[in-house]
Amino acid sequence: MITRRSLLVGSAAVAGTLAWAGTAQAAPRGSVTELRGGNLAVKVRTRAGWGANEDLRFKDGQEIWPLAYFKAQTLTVHHEGGGTGDDPAQRVRNIYQLHAVDNGWGDIGYQLLIGRDGTVFEGRYSGTDCVPVFDTATSLNAVNAGHVVGYNAANIGICLLGNLSEVEPTAAALESLARTAAVLCKRIGLDPLGTTDYVNPINGFAKTVPTMAVHRDWDATTECPGTKLAPKLPQVRARVAEILRGRH
Ligand SMILES: [Zn+2]
DSSP states (O other), rough: OOOOGGOOOOOOOOOTOOOOOGGGGGOOOOOOOEEEEEEEEEEEOOOOHTTGGGGGGEEEEEEESOOOOEOOOEEEEEEOOOOSSSSSHHHHHHHHHHIISSOSSSSSOOOEEEEOOOOOEEEEEOOSSSSSBBBBSSSOEEEEOOOOOOOOTTTEEESSSOOOTOOOOHHHHHHHHHHHHHHHHHHHOTTSSEEEEOOOOTTEEEEEESSSEEEHHHOOOOOOOOOOTTGHHHHHHHHHHHHHTTTO
């Protein structure tokens, strides 16, 4: 969950931008790609696949939130904390509208999002190469996004859709979360059961957190990722470790 206070990247409001009117049924070519880590991979619905209006990232021809990449150190799990509707792609578009336009950030704050049906969605734009999260197909450098105030650079944010303080996460979403985290851990060389001495490469902020963290590990004042998801993190981390050991 991200509030307006979670990120300060300038407050230029983008007024008069039309909301995307695409539909889930009209998924264009290139709508699904793979995020890979070693011998593991997970399918990811691309920004084109969920109908991201890329115009929302620009103002007066300039990219509102320029891309920057940092070697990934940690993963952080969030929940949407709100939202309505049964179409996960529409909910992702709504979050994009909120972050990019209403909050004035110029893009969505999470690198990845996961629907209740288990679909994994590409979040923050990371370049023209159709590789989610990272700058190249083999790179460990993750695009900088905005999901934990003060601790964003080198921290990959994964958001489960729904208010997971009110409803239980689905088994499909939990399994997708585990598989996605396993791919990322394999690729980057992270231990999902370990801790990380995180240091923000931009501002020097440091904190020791679970390597597969949740938002409240960084900020004790938030209940994100929700009171029904947070207690399940130990079993999700265990499942990630199991996948990494070869039990797919
Ligand atoms: Zn959060």
